[in-house]
Amino acid sequence: MKLFTFKQGVHPPYKKELSKDKPIQKAGIPEKIVIPLVQHIGAPCKPDVVVGDAVKEGQMIGKARGFVSAPVHSPVSGKVKRIEKAPHPLGQDILAVIIQPNGNGEMAYMEPMGEKINKLDPTSMLSHILNAGIVGLGGAAFPAHVKFSPPRGKPINTLIINGCECEPYLAADHRLMLEHPDDLLLGAHMIGKVLGVKNIIIAIESNKPDAIKTIDHAAAHGEIVCMVTETKYPQGAEKVLIKALLNREVPSGGLPMDVGVVVSNVGTALAVCEAVRDGKPLIERVVTITGNAVKYSGNYLVKIGTPVINLIEQAGGTTGTPGKFIMGGPMMGIAQSSFDVPVIKGTSGILILKKEDYMEEEHRPCIKCSFCVQSCPISLLPSTLSLIAEAKKWGLAEKYGVNDCIECGSCAYVCPSKRPIVQFIKTAKLKLQEIKAREKK
Amino acid sequence: MSNSVKMILILTLIACISGGVLSLVYMISSPLIEANMLDEQRKSIFLVVPGAESYEEKMKEDITYFECKDTSGSTVGIALPVQGNGYQGVIKLMVGLTPDLSRITGIKVLEQVETPGLGGRISEDKFQDQFKDVSTKPAVEYVKNQEPEKDTEIRAVTGATISSRSVVAIINKNIQRLSSVL
Amino acid sequence: MGGVIILISLASMGGLGLALVLMLVVADKKLSVKEDPRVEKALEILPGANCGACGFAGCGAFAAALVEEKSTVSGCKPGGNETVQKLTDLLGIEETESISPKVARVFCSGGIKETVKDKVYIGIETCISAHLVGGEKACLYSCIGFGDCCEVCQFDAIYMDDNGLPVVDLAKCTGCGECVRACSRNIIGLTDYDEVVHVYCSSHGKGAVTKKICKTGCIACKLCEKDDDTGAVKVIDNLAVIDYGVNKAPVESVNRCPTKVIRVSAPAPGYENMFEAKIKQSQKAVEEKKT
């Protein structure tokens, strides 16, 4: 079989064996659910309930504000205890609705489309997607309805369902493809329909042969094709994936739609399917809990808003001293300072590492070994960028294409000087934004 | 006065004054300078041709040389100013020869820009003195890192073979040219 | 012979000079191109050494850069102070070193000693980079302490103390605001010189939480708000805020604040009198109200 791939990239140890054979389990409902009003890229939600209100499972509790925004729903039935600032995986305190579940299981889903799916018109599907508060589950949490309604000037001809899961440790997408292939494909069809696209591709990395088989089998009679990509990080990054599969280059600063493509995560496809078919808003998602500091690694279907500490308890607690707690994968995930943060829509993995799993050495000056240059999938010069950022020459960083960086971390992974290249790049981007904002004023 | 006229006047005037002043200074200093130069030439000629008391500038074809005479007026040797390329740049020498050009009576390095301490050591007496009484027939030669054996040989400065070789080559070439016209 | 040489010299130099100057005169007439007159003037002031020491390609380029405000007058080293002075006059640039009525103040008192550190940060040692991942201190509104603010100050007016907090040298601070822009936690602000009472905390965290993690944070107890008769202090979003528009210093609140985050500032040099006047005025206002 032909393996699709891209230039450069890295091969971190995948460590998927910890979790990839663990079937998805339903996680228990905690005593307290924390629903932050920001779980997506875009404007924060406005709370739609007040303290003391009784809420049902699936009830909208935060309204979308603006087009690029997505509503949030209560994943359980219960009572609104407080609306206050609470810890958030992004590292700030963010306004959240705190719900005490009552275990009644009262539901308030949207109208299920059930049998009508085939006759459904794209507009009403889109409104379901919007009302279900679906965001991209691949990590970026970009509101799905926005992505699925491209502007008129940008015709879309290809939909890529991203099942690469190139991040080490994580297996949520893998399990999803194994356990729900049909729902997933149905979801992909729906997205295809919304977009008016015939050409649908599911991309899976070659290290998931079982998933490839399952999906291939399930898709045997439809128009969806399964394409296998080489196991290489960051194969799942959309720009890289589009280049690998279709040989199209998303222009710098552009979006996949600039080359007629929409990329969605497999989880997103499943969520779309459930929302449209069953009327179920995005209130739970599959999360991989893994890492050497977790007793029993596994994959759980988790209510959004569950504090991580509860999930860890279900996974048997921690072993040894946990050194690092990461939301997401080890290459792109965000390190957290406490276990009190809740699972949010974009959380694909909870990774708890012991000291010996990660190396945190002092960084040294760049020795220009060019390992990073040879690994950057975007063909930047990470070494130069990091030096520029270190010298605080923000304008120069822009000229060297800092804004094109996808922050995949390949460069920092290979750097023998252990330079925090991605942090340098993020700092430069932030500074440039600040400067731009100030200039506009 | 218009600006243009002013410009013309000032610059021309200044240029004239400068020319005038300089020609005055030149007139005062030029005899001294010439005397200086001549003195240097004389010194070097008398150095390379021992016994010479007076000399006479001669020209054959395009070769200039000095015929040296002792007090009695008989020719004691020939001083030949020569030059050629060394390691870094031009080397200028004064070579003293017996009247029949068969032996060198002495050399003097007049100008050179070789590396100081290396090629530059060709200006040292130790190197120059070797040429005294060296035979030019068939040609002057150099040896490296050992004492010269034949009477046509001199020892090259250690680490500066190129400069030493250049000196030898310049001497040989010019003696040959001179002997072909004499 | 001498006479001849003098004549020839005079003739050749004079001839050369004449020919060249004629060329220049013609060129000046026919080829000259107009420029911004200020560039010309600036050029005249500059030494004309064309040494390139200013980093520009000669005095002309430097003059143009000056007029376009791409460089500061002090770029020219050979010219010295006098040139700078003249250029300043010509271009009408204000001396930046004159004292402006604003001064920077750091609104955080949670140094190493006062604030809990509940995590370990590894990475680039600048505030902005540490801010990206959350810093080390438990308080998300606290000073990170790597001194980005100090680095940008061109006047050496701000430095880090032993407690890991920046201190503004009021005598040197020009109120340029660079440090304010550099701080990623937004805890430095520009205040008027004669404003004397400030809230030295920026935490919008819940009072109960703040109390746990910082000895000197604003715990939003609202004592200042209730007890101050001037009504200049309000607790907004868990933080006491002073309404500087009220023309009285809320001296009373200072005494009431249990964590001492509302404090009377050190007087700025040269403003001591004004400072005392302000305090007196406020106290008087308070007393008047009482009676």
Next chain:
Amino acid sequence: MENNKQALVLSTSPHIKNNESVPKIMFSVILTLIPAAAFSVYQFGLYILLLCVVSVATCIVSEYVVVRLRKRPFTLTDYSAVVTGILLVMVLPPGFPVYGVILGAVVAIVIGKQIFGGIGYNIFNPALIGRAFLAATYPVFISKWIQPRIGIDALTGTAVADALSSATPLASMKFDGIGTPFISLFFGTTGGSIGETSAFLIILGSLYLISKKYIKWRIPASIFVTVFILGQIFHYIKPDQYPGGVFHLFAGGLMMGGLYMATDMVTSPLTKKGCVIFGAAIGFLVIVIRLFGGLPEGVMYAILFMNAFVPVINRATKPKIFGTWGPA
């Protein structure tokens, strides 16, 4: 206030890194240099060992002093000063005086490296700066070669036997037109710098580094190809004056320079294209200096000259950024 016991570590992604590190790379370089160095000791005697020790020690001390003066973090743990020290000795003639080595090592570390800010920032190859400085400082010593296997005094470095010195293969070729058989060139039984004579051992060591990608293979490859082709061309033009390509490859410091010194990561270009240009230019200059310059050998000068061009090469070969029409 006191730290929390179970504090979690915060840092930016990526949270895992591979197990390469600067000390590991430098250590590998040191290891692979040992065979060539040992062979040299066998060839020229224990004096070489003395020079190595002195050179490495001086490098370490100078680095330590500068770093302390500058109040910078301790950098000795990266072993790069040791590499510099060993390589400096490797390119000096066997009888070089000890004080000369000390001077060279100080210059290599202080002027060649620390002045630019220490490891990673230097523009020129520090060991070669040391050697070039010595070449200009003690030009007599630097062109004094000793016949191998005659033994030199272990403490003073003076040759024991009376055959004082011998010309290197390149010098005899250039000045006297005498060639050297290929086998002795390859296995290093000729005169020459301490570490450069045995092409065989140098290649052996570097193959390991190439396999670990610590050496960018494009640089030596393009150097050798250029030298060979150009050498061969001139050989065809004037066979009796110019030696052939194979001679050029294995004579003098080309193997040492091409494999260990031109490939110094810090002072070579970042991009693949840049490496090829860099290597080809070095090869070209080596041939030009060897055939037309005043000196018999030009590897050092060629590498230093091209080191100076690296920033320009890096600028000129910036890769095309994904999704743009050209380089950044």
Next chain:
Amino acid sequence: MAKIDRGDTNAKRRGFSEFAKGFWKENPILVMLLGLCPTLAVTTSAINGLTMGLAVVFVLTGSSLIISVIRNIVPKQVRIPTFIVIIATFVTMVDLFLKAFFLDLSKALGPFIPLIVVNCIILGRAEAFASKNKVWFSLLDALGVSFGFTVTLVVLGGIRELLGMRTFFGMNVLGEGFEPWIVMLLPPGAFITLGFMLGAKNLIDIRMKERKRG
């Protein structure tokens, strides 16, 4: 930097500071980075540096004097040609003088005596100072700058001579045991020594500033 008084009351003090600044605060080589070519080229020995320095003293003083006398009558467009002719005249005089009395020195300094003409210091000072200031101050400025230049040249030449020939002003200082560093007499030695001198100057300035602050 000295504050510039406009009145004549402080003329004496100003005069002194105009003179003194050339040695450190406005040292032509170390601060203004002017006149570097002769600086580097001729300083293979202290005596060469001294000679070059004194030549510059003569040329700079003489031309500053004349330029500040005629400064008001020269039209802008021909200012540079005029000044440079005046300077060149003085330089030629020095050159002829050296050739007449110190032939060896003249040879050692080679083509760098004529290059004083274009030496940036001279034209720089002419344009920056002499063409704008009264005769007396121009003279002091010229003397200060050129003596500052001379001192720097002697120091640089001294270092290079010491290490390159183990002598100072021709006297053997370091003894036979010291193997001379020939590189010091070559271009690299010149550049590197001057580089370190600049660094030392900056270091002292930084230290002084720090000490002032406490």
Next chain:
Amino acid sequence: MEVILIFISAVLVNNFVLSYFLGICPFIGVSDKIESAVSMGFAVTFVLTLAAAITWLINRYILIAFNVTFLEYVSFIIVIASLVQFVEMFIRKTSKTLYDALGIYLPLITTNCAILGLALFGALREYSFIQNIVFGIGAGIGYTLALVIMSGIREELDLADVPEPLKGAAITMIIAGLLALAFMGFA
């Protein structure tokens, strides 16, 4: 053949900046951006060559012809100074676009000793006209080369942790020294 030798020698062996120490001041001042280095270098080349041509004529047909060689410096420099000024005006008139981009470097060259140095060397070595021209071009290209290398290095050093006292001119000097070391191989 001789012409080629003169050229190569002027570019590499006797590089004006690195072994003759000519034109150092602008070399230190302007060499911080590659673009400006190239433009400046070409401007120098142009003026050098032009000066080589004109001063050759002056030398041959005035100074030598009338035996007033002591007027060398004065006459050369007055010609160079006026010439540069003239060329500047001329280029500005003929090609405004190019002048705006590049002409700014011209005034900088007047006081560059390289020009006078070239004229004097040419006279001293008794070059023929074409030799003198080639000498000028070679010297200019050599100057450009040194400028470009130096500017590249300085751009790179902007990102390096150079010791505070050595920043700026000091490190530039030392690099020039190291470059001169590297250029010694071409002797």
Next chain:
Amino acid sequence: MFIKGISGEEGEVVAVHGNKAAVKIKANKSCKKCHLCKRISSTEMIVDAFTERPVSKGERVVIAVRPGTIVKSAVILYILPLIGLIIGYYFGKFISAFFHIRVKGELFPACIALIFLFLSFIPIHIYDRKKQNDSRFRVFITDNIPKNISNPD
């Protein structure tokens, strides 16, 4: 030498023809010096830009001058005349040999060389004029600016 055009300008595509697009941009400070573009008014001008990516009318794009322009201009301005000089010299030599012009030394070819040098400014002048009118002078579209949303990544 190969940096991305430093002065990237934002503009709007007003017409597309083949791989060229007419882009309307605002005249600003950095444009004052440059005459590559046709100005349509004092505040706006139209630039013909090459493009390697599909653009459509109304799209906002970034244009920049292709790198290397400065260096190329330097070559044209300074090196071309020198070539003229050398050609002039040999031409002069040829003429003097051909017509047996008897002037001592190299005076004649030297003068011809200088004349050629100044003559070579004629083509430069023409080129300069042409460049002012011919706005295709290596302007490229380097980027397009997405209208609606920012990049989710």
